[in-house]
Amino acid sequence: xxxxxxxxxxxxxxxxxxxxxxxxxxxxxxxxxxxxxxxxxxxxxxxxxxxxxxxxxxxxxxxxxxxxxxxxxxxxxxxxxxxxxxxxxxxxxxxxxxxxxxxxxxxxxxxxxxxxxxxxxxxxxxxxxxxxxxxxxxxxxxxxxxxxxxxxxxxxxxxxxxxxxxxxxxxxxxxxxxxxxxxxxxxxxxxxxxxxxxxxxxxxxxx
Numbered sequence: 001x002x003x004x005x006x007x008x009x010x011x012x013x014x015x016x017x018x019x020x021x022x023x024x025x026x027x028x029x030x031x032x033x034x035x036x037x038x039x040x041x042x043x044x045x046x047x048x049x050x051x052x053x054x055x056x057x058x059x060x061x062x063x064x065x066x067x068x069x070x071x072x073x074x075x076x077x078x079x080x081x082x083x084x085x086x087x088x089x090x091x092x093x094x095x096x097x098x099x100x101x102x103x104x105x106x107x108x109x110x111x112x113x114x115x116x117x118x119x120x121x122x123x124x125x126x127x128x129x130x131x132x133x134x135x136x137x138x139x140x141x142x143x144x145x146x147x148x149x150x151x152x153x154x155x156x157x158x159x160x161x162x163x164x165x166x167x168x169x170x171x172x173x174x175x176x177x178x179x180x181x182x183x184x185x186x187x188x189x190x191x192x193x194x195x196x197x198x199x200x201x202x203x204x205x206x207x
Contacts, residue, residue, distance in 0.1 A: 004080020006073050007059030011084060014043045014053040021207050022093055024117065025085045027056040027078065029098030030068035036097055038119050038147075038178050038195050045196045051203050052088065056081055056096075068099060071106070078103045082111050093206065098122050098154070098176065101146075102136055109141035115206055116144040117199060118166075120176050123155025138165050145202045147195050149174025169198040 001008045012034060024046055028034050034043075034055040043053040058077045060069055068074065078094075085092045094104035095117030104116045124131045137144065137160075144166035148157045150173050157170040171194050173184040180191045 001062070002081045002084050004059055004077045006069070006077035006080065008062050009059050009077055009081045010057040010062050011081060012043075012055040012057070014047050014055070016047040016050050016052045018050065020047075020052040020088065020090055021050045022114070022203060023052045023054055023085055023088055023090045024093045024095060024203065025054045025056055025081075025104075026117070026119075027058060027096035027100030027103060028061065029096070029100055029120070031098070032177075033057060033061050036177065037192055038097055041192045041196050042119075042199050045200065046203065049200050049203065051093075052090070054085055056085075056100075058100075071099075071102065074099060074103045075107055078107055079111065091207070093117055093203070095119065102133065105136045105140040105144070109139075113142055115142050116140045116166075117202075118144060118146045119195070120149060120152060120178065121146050121155065122176075123159055126153040129155075129159065134161050138163055140165070143206065145169065145198070147171060147198055149176060149178050152176045167202065169194075171195060 046053050091114035093115045094108050094113035096104050097119040101118035101121045108116050146168045149171050154176050173180040
């Protein structure tokens with residue numbers, strides 16, 4: 001457990017078996033925890049590529065609450081775990097899925113993150129494209145990778161602004177949780193493999 005200004009957070013470490021070169025810190029979204037399929041898959045594979053993965057549970061989840069607090073409180077919790085993430089003495093890549101990706105983007109420059117990994121970045125609330133959160137992504141100020149489902153109601157890949165501030169990888173047919181329908185040309189395992197492959201390739205380019 002790690003004490004933060006928003007309560008106790010929890011870090012689950014997935015250490016690289018050999019000498020690690022990066023720490024990839026990933027937090028969950030507002031509607032789920034670190035058991036999300038993309039977070040689990042990345043945590044299972046990246047250590048073999050020299051990346052220690054730290055799955056971060058925000059204080060509200062640790063406390064058993066069902067609803068995420070305001071973005072400002074999420075940022076407080078994330079800042080509170082950062083010293084523990086830096087402790088191994090390696091560059092730290094900030095990341096997460098959905099709300100966790102927003103937190104990583106908002107705080108990256110301030111905390112000195114080496115890069116940002118945004119899984120299912122919620123570009124806007126479903127059906128409300130005018131409520132864009134693109135400024136958070138564009139303002140991260142560090143290299144960033146967005147991995148986005150092709151059918152994500154929170155923002156399809158084509159809705160993202162063209163920019164050199166980030167790379168974007170589309171997961172065909174994927175929704176906000178990267179679930180693909182049974183009628184899709186790719187299966188669920190294949191979709192998850194595409195996520196992991198994109199993250200492995202990108203992480204390899206960082207050092």
